[in-house]
Amino acid sequence: MELIKKHPILEFHHGKEVEFTFDGRTLKGFEGDPIAMALHANGIQVYRETPLMKRTRGFFCAIGKCSSCFMVVDGVPNVRTCVTPLKAGMKVETQKGKGLVPMDVK
Amino acid sequence: MKMTVKTDLLIVGGGAAGLSAAAEAASAGAKVTVLESDLHAGGQLVKQTHKFFGSKDEYAGTRGFEIANILLDEIKELGDNVMIDTNTTVTGYYPESQEFTAMRGESEYYRIKAKKAIFATGAAERMIPFTNNDLPGVYGAGAVQTLMNLYGVVPGKKVVMVGAGNIGLIVSYQLKQAGVDVAAVIEATPKIGGYWVHAAKIRRLGIPILLQHTILEATGDRVVDGAIISALDDKFQPVGEPQKIDCDTICMAVGLTPTTELFWQAGCKMQFVPQLCGYVPFRDNTMRTSNPDFWVAGDASGIEEASSAMVEGRIAGFSAAKSLGLKVDEEKFKNYWTRLDHLRAGEVGAKIRSGIDQVKVNGWEA
Amino acid sequence: MGGITMGCCCGNDDEKLFNSGILTGPRPGAVLPPQDKWETKKGGYVVIECPQRIPCNPCATSCPTGAVMPFADINDTPAIDYDKCTGCGMCVAKCPGLACFVIDLTYAPDKAVIKLAYELEPEPEKGQKVKCLNRTGEEVADGEIIAVAEPFKDHTKVVSVVIPKNLAGDIRAIKVVC
Numbered sequence: 251m252e253l254i255k256k257h258p259i260l261e262f263h264h265g266k267e268v269e270f271t272f273d274g275r276t277l278k279g280f281e282g283d284p285i286a287m288a289l290h291a292n293g294i295q296v297y298r299e300t301p302l303m304k305r306t307r308g309f310f311c312a313i314g315k316c317s318s319c320f321m322v323v324d325g326v327p328n329v330r331t332c333v334t335p336l337k338a339g340m341k342v343e344t345q346k347g348k349g350l351v352p353m354d355v356k
Numbered sequence: 357m358k359m360t361v362k363t364d365l366l367i368v369g370g371g372a373a374g375l376s377a378a379a380e381a382a383s384a385g386a387k388v389t390v391l392e393s394d395l396h397a398g399g400q401l402v403k404q405t406h407k408f409f410g411s412k413d414e415y416a417g418t419r420g421f422e423i424a425n426i427l428l429d430e431i432k433e434l435g436d437n438v439m440i441d442t443n444t445t446v447t448g449y450y451p452e453s454q455e456f457t458a459m460r461g462e463s464e465y466y467r468i469k470a471k472k473a474i475f476a477t478g479a480a481e482r483m484i485p486f487t488n489n490d491l492p493g494v495y496g497a498g499a500v501q502t503l504m505n506l507y508g509v510v511p512g513k514k515v516v517m518v519g520a521g522n523i524g525l526i527v528s529y530q531l532k533q534a535g536v537d538v539a540a541v542i543e544a545t546p547k548i549g550g551y552w553v554h555a556a557k558i559r560r561l562g563i564p565i566l567l568q569h570t571i572l573e574a575t576g577d578r579v580v581d582g583a584i585i586s587a588l589d590d591k592f593q594p595v596g597e598p599q600k601i602d603c604d605t606i607c608m609a610v611g612l613t614p615t616t617e618l619f620w621q622a623g624c625k626m627q628f629v630p631q632l633c634g635y636v637p638f639r640d641n642t643m644r645t646s647n648p649d650f651w652v653a654g655d656a657s658g659i660e661e662a663s664s665a666m667v668e669g670r671i672a673g674f675s676a677a678k679s680l681g682l683k684v685d686e687e688k689f690k691n692y693w694t695r696l697d698h699l700r701a702g703e704v705g706a707k708i709r710s711g712i713d714q715v716k717v718n719g720w721e722a
Numbered sequence: 723m724g725g726i727t728m729g730c731c732c733g734n735d736d737e738k739l740f741n742s743g744i745l746t747g748p749r750p751g752a753v754l755p756p757q758d759k760w761e762t763k764k765g766g767y768v769v770i771e772c773p774q775r776i777p778c779n780p781c782a783t784s785c786p787t788g789a790v791m792p793f794a795d796i797n798d799t800p801a802i803d804y805d806k807c808t809g810c811g812m813c814v815a816k817c818p819g820l821a822c823f824v825i826d827l828t829y830a831p832d833k834a835v836i837k838l839a840y841e842l843e844p845e846p847e848k849g850q851k852v853k854c855l856n857r858t859g860e861e862v863a864d865g866e867i868i869a870v871a872e873p874f875k876d877h878t879k880v881v882s883v884v885i886p887k888n889l890a891g892d893i894r895a896i897k898v899v900c
Contacts, residue, residue: 254508254534258843259405259419259877262508280507284395287507295492295579306578308492312499314393314445315480315615318490329462332499333443335395407818407878409778411796417780417816419876520742533842547741552774553819555743560895562859565742663777699777702797 253291268338285331285342286312286319297321297331298345321345325352359466363389363439365676366456366470368446368618371399372662373654374476375427376669377676381474382437384677384684389468390438391458393445398424399478401662403501405533406526409551413695414663421505423662449621472649472676475619476669479612479633479655484518487573493580497527497609504534512605516583517541518571522550524609528558531607539601542569542585544592551704572598574606614656622647631711632658638715641693642675643668646720651676658715660708667696726754726827726891744857749773751799754891755825765809766826766835770800771894772819784816811837811880815873825890834887835868840879844898846870854885855895863889865896 254262265282272294279288286309289297296306297319310318314333323329324341327349331342365381367374370392378388396402404420415423431438444460446468456468481496483489495503495511497519503511515536517528520543528538541558546567548555555565568588575582583601586594613634619626624637625646636658637645644651653672654665670692678684700708736746745752751774754760755767768789770781779793781800789807790800813822814837824837840846846867854863869882885893 252510254504254510256843257508258533258841258845260421260505260508264508282395283507287503287509290503290511291507291509297492305490306492307490308579309495309499309503311481311496312502313480316496326462332502333394334462335443407780407816409776409780409818411777411779412783416778417784417818535843546738548743551776551819552743553772553776553817553821556745556771556857556894557743557820559743560855560857560859562855567738567742698796701795702775702777704774704776705797 252293268336270336270338270340270342272342273344279336281338282335285321285323285329285334285336285340288336289331289342296344299347301347320349322349327351360455361389361466361468362470363387363468364471364680365389366391366468366473367476368456368473369399369476369478369654369656370394370397370440370442371476371478371654371665372401372423372427373478373656373665373669373672374399374474375424375431376666377474377476377651377653377673378438378440379427379430379434380670380673381677382431382434384674384682386437386673386677386680386682388438389470390440391444391446392440392442395443397428397440397442400498401427403498403505404526404662405505405530408662410661410663410699411695414666414699420662427666446618449618451621451623472651472679474651474653474669474672474676475656476652476654476665476672477615477618477656479614479659481608482611482613483608484571484610486571488576489574491574491576491580492578493576493604494574494606494608497523497607500605500607501527501530504536505530510534511536512603513537514539514603515605515607516571516585516601516603517607517609519543519609519611520548520550520555520565520567521609521611522554523612524607525550525554525558527607527609528563529554529561532558532561532563538563539603540585541565542571543567544570544588546590570594571606575600580604580606612655612659614659616656619645619650619652619656622650624650627715629658629711629714631707632715634659636715638717640717640719643672644675644720648720658708658711661699664696664699664708667692667699671696726757726760726888745771745773751775753802755802755804759804760825761827763809764826764828766824766828766837767804767807767809768802768813769823769825770802770813770817770821771823772800772817772821775799778818780816780818781813781822784812786810786812809837811871812873814839814880815871815876815878823894827887827890829884830887832887833884834890835882836885836890836893837880837882838895840881840896841877842898846879846881846896846898850898852883853897853899854883854889854893855897856889856892857894859895861897862892865893
């Protein structure tokens, strides 16, 4: 998985290249593009594991309707990574099982 | 942070139908708010690198993503009349208080009171059951388009495309344009479902179209590494030895189904119409639903095409503006229906026409 | 040499082949020009392979001479008035289905030129050698690009390729080899 080098029809205008972390690893992505795109460009396809059968899940619909792409982002679980824009310094983690929501509301 | 927003006309969905409706209603003077859950407006148009069919009025010969820009330019000309909020998902409609709720991003939550609304919520990919169909690497065709055409990311190295409708055929071609190998397109029925010319285009590039075949299994430990396919007999039963195709992406193009939650929540009269690919609301010839304040346009009214989505959007926008008491030109209404009827007049439109016949009403009592 | 024929002959599997996007013989909307006129027409004639009635007419609306006759109904298949066709290739560049070609049989005793739409990488260049593909994508001959145009400046290139004349009824795509 990587970026398309040359396309016969399209020109890609990416935002600023920023760093973010995935399970502790520092990766590069484009600010403003959905998190899932940055992960895919870095070769990462497994986003979470299901609670009971530990099945791997990842990208599927890309329009925020299917729930397959949920990950823990900056401590918040069940984030739809296919429609959530990447920000510099974001902490993205594989979601194992059901997400745990911090119960203390600040 | 706003708690309740008021607007004259709320349009849920900023795709082909929603933007067309916004442009039409705003041109009559309506104050319009378009809420779009994706990060940019344009819906499925922005991912289409191929040139559209139809006639000049529907921008035939123009690439899909340019059509999105044409619509957005038209809306920009109408200035303050239209506000488009992206990254905002309408999460529900509450008939008790006649309010919508919406979420911007993942944490900002607010309510909307609208005098009238058009639901142009489009569609979602369907899935077919097969072993390991939940493995990462099994992606919706629209999702693959998003990866490669919007964000310039290579979706995979070798793809098996499931479904030979227009989407399966077009996305296969787009994969080739992005430099990705398509091992095969498999189709369960004895004929392609999409336009013949789309199939011819990919056949001459060496992409096989295997009719009367289906996928039995996706193989791979944590991600896809192959697809096991089988031939089908005339009763759609697997026959013969299954075959394994090495691939890293299985692209699902097995049909779309209308996104209709808001219609159900609003209590609109609905019906399951196979020809329109799911449950859809009843509508009159102004695209109004059984709820006097809500209209439908685009794939949410029945799976069809971008060209008809745009005209339905115009009709709904026109009618919603009229219902707000604004002055409209009836000639435009007649003109839009002529265009829509022409688009649906041929053999490929027969299925749509028979579907719409089941859910159209001549008028509502209220 | 005999006239150009269209498609591959596969007997009773014809319908199945057609159903997967392969033209197996002429049909309304997918015909060859009249052979006698074609053999002497400098500049070639349009060959459109659009046998299905779909709501689409840019071939007709983009034709500057009316050779692709105006459609009575947008769902009609294209019909050609060969007296008006100049082989300009506007339709080749405009057709959303990439179904239009221009074929000139007068290039050389055994060579023809086909103009076809191309929207892939690598970019085609004049002088390049290419592989010529038939309707099922099989490499059937070598060809040479003698011209590349982009009439609508919209990334659809119209590529003119010199091909063996006896395969003018079969070759419908090229593979640019870098």
